Amino acid sequence: MGNFFVKNDELCVFDFDDTCYMYFVSDIAIALFYYVQGIHDSEKRNETAHRFMTLFMEGYKKENHLSKDDFLSITEFLKLREMVLYIVFHRSTDLESESYAKRYVDFYRGRIINDIPFVDIDFASYL
Numbered sequence: 001m002g003n004f005f006v007k008n009d010e011l012c013v014f015d016f017d018d019t020c021y022m023y024f025v026s027d028i029a030i031a032l033f034y035y036v037q038g039i040h041d042s043e044k045r046n047e048t049a050h051r052f053m054t055l056f057m058e059g060y061k062k063e064n065h066l067s068k069d070d071f072l073s074i075t076e077f078l079k080l081r082e083m084v085l086y087i088v089f090h091r092s093t094d095l096e097s098e099s100y101a102k103r104y105v106d107f108y109r110g111r112i113i114n115d116i117p118f119v120d121i122d123f124a125s126y127l
Contacts, residue, residue: 018030024070028060029074032052032056035048046119046121049119072124078117079118082108089101089104
């Protein structure tokens with residue numbers, strides 16, 4: 001969400017480190033992930049995720065269609081994003097001096113190990 005500037009009505013997009021050919025549902029999962037990942041209260045996170053998915057999919061379905069099986073794999077892509085970011089922080093940061101990275105690792109480690117869903121919402125309801 002923060003990887004662009006608008007100046008003089010022109011859009012400048014940057015930060016393409018995740019640019020790749022991937023499943024379309026991965027794009028949805030990544031957008032949802034970064035929208036709610038800083039919310040640690042489960043109920044608030046789920047409410048925010050529901051609100052996001054309702055509005056996001058309203059627009060998405062006007063332009064694209066995903067099969068039910070593809071769409072329901074969003075939970076796996078959310079877990080993949082959790083793990084990728086966890087690995088990046090371990091690989092690329094000093095956890096003792098980078099407070100954001102430390103908070104992320106501390107919060108998500110147990111969730112990843114115990115396979116706790118990133119959000120607990122009914123994704124089938126957005127098809």
